[in-house]
Amino acid sequence: xxxxxxxxxxxxxxxxxxxxxxxxxxxxxxxxxxxxxxxxxxxxxxxxxxxxxxxxxxxxxxxxxxxxxxxxxxxxxxxxxxxxxxxxxxxxxxxxxxxxxxxxxxxxxxxxxxxxxxxxxxxxxxxxxxxxxxxxxxxxxxxxxxxxxxxxxxxxxxxxxxxxxxxxxxxxxxxxxxxxxxxxxxxxxxxxxxxxxxxxxxxxxxxxxxxxxxxxxxxxxxxxxxxxxxxxxxxxxxxxxxxxxxxxxxxxxxxxxxxxxxxxxxxxxxxxxxxxxxxxxxxxxxxxxxxxxxxxxxxxxxxxxxxxxxxxxxx
Amino acid sequence: xxxxxxxxxxxxxxxxxxxxxxxxxxxxxxxxxxxxxxxxxxxxxxxxxxxxxxxxxxxxxxxxxxxxxxxxxxxxxxxxxxxxxxxxxxxxxxxxxxxxxxxxxxxxxxxxxxxxxxxxxxxxxxxxxxxxxxxxxxxxxxxxxxxxxxxxxxxxxxxxxxxxxxxxxxxxxxxxxxxxxxxxxxxxxxxxxxxxxxxxxxxxxxxxxxxxxxxxxxxxxxxxxxxxxxxxxxxxxxxxxxxxxxxxxxxxxxxxxxxxxxxxxxxxxxxxxxxxxxxxxxxxxxxxxxxxxxxxxxxxxxxxxxxxxxxxxxx
DNA sequence: CACGCTCAATACCTTCAAGGTATCGTTTCG
DNA sequence: CGAAACGATACCTTGAAGGTATTGAGCGTG
Numbered sequence: 001x002x003x004x005x006x007x008x009x010x011x012x013x014x015x016x017x018x019x020x021x022x023x024x025x026x027x028x029x030x031x032x033x034x035x036x037x038x039x040x041x042x043x044x045x046x047x048x049x050x051x052x053x054x055x056x057x058x059x060x061x062x063x064x065x066x067x068x069x070x071x072x073x074x075x076x077x078x079x080x081x082x083x084x085x086x087x088x089x090x091x092x093x094x095x096x097x098x099x100x101x102x103x104x105x106x107x108x109x110x111x112x113x114x115x116x117x118x119x120x121x122x123x124x125x126x127x128x129x130x131x132x133x134x135x136x137x138x139x140x141x142x143x144x145x146x147x148x149x150x151x152x153x154x155x156x157x158x159x160x161x162x163x164x165x166x167x168x169x170x171x172x173x174x175x176x177x178x179x180x181x182x183x184x185x186x187x188x189x190x191x192x193x194x195x196x197x198x199x200x201x202x203x204x205x206x207x208x209x210x211x212x213x214x215x216x217x218x219x220x221x222x223x224x225x226x227x228x229x230x231x232x233x234x235x236x237x238x239x240x241x242x243x244x245x246x247x248x249x250x251x252x253x254x255x256x257x258x259x260x261x262x263x264x265x266x267x268x269x270x271x272x273x274x275x276x277x278x279x280x281x282x283x284x285x286x287x288x289x290x291x292x293x294x295x296x297x298x299x300x301x302x303x304x305x306x307x308x309x310x311x312x313x314x315x
Numbered sequence: 316x317x318x319x320x321x322x323x324x325x326x327x328x329x330x331x332x333x334x335x336x337x338x339x340x341x342x343x344x345x346x347x348x349x350x351x352x353x354x355x356x357x358x359x360x361x362x363x364x365x366x367x368x369x370x371x372x373x374x375x376x377x378x379x380x381x382x383x384x385x386x387x388x389x390x391x392x393x394x395x396x397x398x399x400x401x402x403x404x405x406x407x408x409x410x411x412x413x414x415x416x417x418x419x420x421x422x423x424x425x426x427x428x429x430x431x432x433x434x435x436x437x438x439x440x441x442x443x444x445x446x447x448x449x450x451x452x453x454x455x456x457x458x459x460x461x462x463x464x465x466x467x468x469x470x471x472x473x474x475x476x477x478x479x480x481x482x483x484x485x486x487x488x489x490x491x492x493x494x495x496x497x498x499x500x501x502x503x504x505x506x507x508x509x510x511x512x513x514x515x516x517x518x519x520x521x522x523x524x525x526x527x528x529x530x531x532x533x534x535x536x537x538x539x540x541x542x543x544x545x546x547x548x549x550x551x552x553x554x555x556x557x558x559x560x561x562x563x564x565x566x567x568x569x570x571x572x573x574x575x576x577x578x579x580x581x582x583x584x585x586x587x588x589x590x591x592x593x594x595x596x597x598x599x600x601x602x603x604x605x606x607x608x609x610x611x612x613x614x615x616x617x618x619x620x621x622x623x624x625x626x627x628x629x630x
Numbered sequence: 631c632a633c634g635c636t637c638a639a640t641a642c643c644t645t646c647a648a649g650g651t652a653t654c655g656t657t658t659c660g
Numbered sequence: 661c662g663a664a665a666c667g668a669t670a671c672c673t674t675g676a677a678g679g680t681a682t683t684g685a686g687c688g689t690g
Binding site: 017029051 | 666667669670
């Protein structure tokens, strides 16, 4: 049996007349007669009773008509869904984020993607950078978000956002009195550093910046993630350099200050990481959304930073 | 798209290798390659990623595999159900019965049919003989049960059972004292007659029997159906000739007695009526069951009558 | 490094069935 | 009784499914 048989059968059943059905199907009458005969023979069932007026469905034919229409709609839905899946509009995207990735940029990006591709189910996995790379190799995830990425074989990256560095300061700390903090002045205060994970990491970046500025930071504590770091600032452990998006995390007693006379490289990239050989249309769609998102962010920067950094609230 | 495409696609998806899939499908490799290409082109979707090791499903392919398997099973079920319908094993049978038809033979027959063809839904309609004929003409029913059928054009009959006539008598009535009633003696007692419906009817039959025996019955009351007739017997309106199956209806104060020296034709046929041109396999199946049922009834008659007539209970 | 192995893809031929035209046999209706 | 309408049949044409032979690409191994 063939889908053509079903199409023909439905036409004949609906027209109750082989000639009209043939016209509707844009074929001539005899082939249609034969196709119907074939169908009946293959099923071993009389589907029509031939009357001088035309074709009339038998009870079995009546049932088969329902079934045929059902099959037709199931097939239509299947192709339609598959096509949507092929265009990256339907399916599942496994995404890895790092500890403090839930803050700031990433949720807004994910929301934008969800908005453009509502039928793609996004599944978030919290992973360290090393775990992400491993998971990408094993295809357990399709994209990972990260900072401080060294070039990796077989993996490609797409820049999501470039964030300035800010200083997290306890509100009673002397540096909190100024609206911005000279980078040099960090030399004189104990500093909390993070994360302690796989190199190169954000800690290395900070160390290099200090080195370039001609001092070695007084490390009061090393911690695993930004949330812990800011919490220690609240506890009076010292100051802490953080990427801008961490300001989404407001802790009582902590204020964020921009760097004054900051070195040109006092900023850090947030990128997403994916298999270079991955042709998945969902990934393409996601990367496309990332690029669009990055552009809108760049344009909207001024207003965005004012609210995102929480200056108004702190002043 | 074609069901063949789906079959081929499933094979390739399962084997992850065109060569092996081709072997499994008993075709050679190149046509299979082309069919898969065709399918992808028609859908506009890459279903497989070609690797040196073989064929690997894309995400869209994964989805389409599920859909394809689903379609396959839907089609299988459709053909299977249609075939059962074509063999009269699945479907619906609209049956007409007359007022007191719920008594005795018919329910047992229907039960037997239900047992042989559990997936045929039987729908009962209560109709008079005239209504049945009309409904058969309009195809609103497929079979009707009736007594006293004159040959009808376009309609055929099948004998279901031949029932003896019994006399329903009030237990205080003088005739109730004997174990059987001489037909002649009915001449001396008022008689309830039924039904008053379309001729020829059971009333005509009784009149002819009396005429043959040389008397005219004293008609105390004419009623529409057997149930009412027997109820009037209970109320003392006289005796009433009834078909054997009416004994299934036990009313307090009423006993049933066989006829003694009954004329050879003191019996009445229960038949079912159907369109002579009806080729429906369900009807054929039903008529087959009727014939089988009629035979078992004939064989089992002795024991059957003893219990069905209720003699034991009345004696 | 080259050779062979294993894939899928391509080229080209064959065949069978789907589709077309012409015609027939019935039944119905004017 | 002839015309019209309907499905069935006979016979021809063609396109696509299937077959064989071969190519080309990636991998592993001697």
